[in-house]
Amino acid sequence: MAEDRKQITDTDLDMVFAKARRETQGQGEADSQAFLNSLAGIPDRHPQQRAQASAVSDGWSLSGLIDAWFEPSRLLSARGLISQGAFAAVLLVSGIVTGLEMAEEPQVFDDFDISAGLFGGEEETFYLSGGTDGA
């Protein structure tokens, strides 16, 4: 019985913790209020616009865009696969069109000789006997 009286009960423990909590969180009512006021004054001293602007710029950064593109869940989704297929088809078609247009051009040696225009001159210059002047 005497031993029981020595024991700390759950109620005792709760009371002790509640008192300690009040004391540690209160720590001087005036100080506490001043502290809360200084915290509440943060928006006045530090405008948030800068943070919002950087958040917007972060949202549209190149790395962010690339990360979003290559995110596996997006890349392998039905929409992602369809858009990749469409992009490949457009690339293929534009390649074929370009190839067909080039094929229509007359192919002469000068088309491939990139130095053809650099040494332009009279043709007879290259004949010792002047056989081409026809005179």
Next chain:
Amino acid sequence: MRDSHIEVSDEQLVALVCEGDRQAFAGLVERHGLRFRAIAMRTCGDLALAEEMVQEAFLKLWTRPASFNASKARFTTWFHRVVVNRCLDEIRRKKPDALPEGFDAADDRPDAQAALEASGTTGILMAALARMPDRHSQALSLSYLDGYSNQEAADIMALNIKAFESLLMRARAKMREELKTEKADLLSAFV
């Protein structure tokens, strides 16, 4: 205006802070300012430093509210980590260099103020908490001094709720044992 935030959850208030709502920010300060100061105070052991750390944490919350992701954690769990990590960083940063060998050691006996504080109910409780294993002490502090729900405290300690409740039961039993010899002093304040 303040009353309009009473029924709003912390996470909703942070969403409003993202839109620049100062009243929402003031609501979070009012709800959690003193609680986090007490937590920082217990971590740092220095009221001025604790206030500075909490000030920095709330500043971060105001300028970069998007760093909180409501889908990953509750606000209190996230903010607890922000405050405690900031305190631990600061303690590590301020850790003094080792003194040369043979240097006259400081008198580390408790001064009059500390002795007075330690003699009260809170002092006895804090001393008992300090003697307990870290996990027990942390569980008791989170639940009974910081006022977290069991779920929040379990999240902070990275435990599931059952494991946390079991730990808390053991910690309470251990604490009762620790305080047994000091029952008279402890409860004198309530007589």
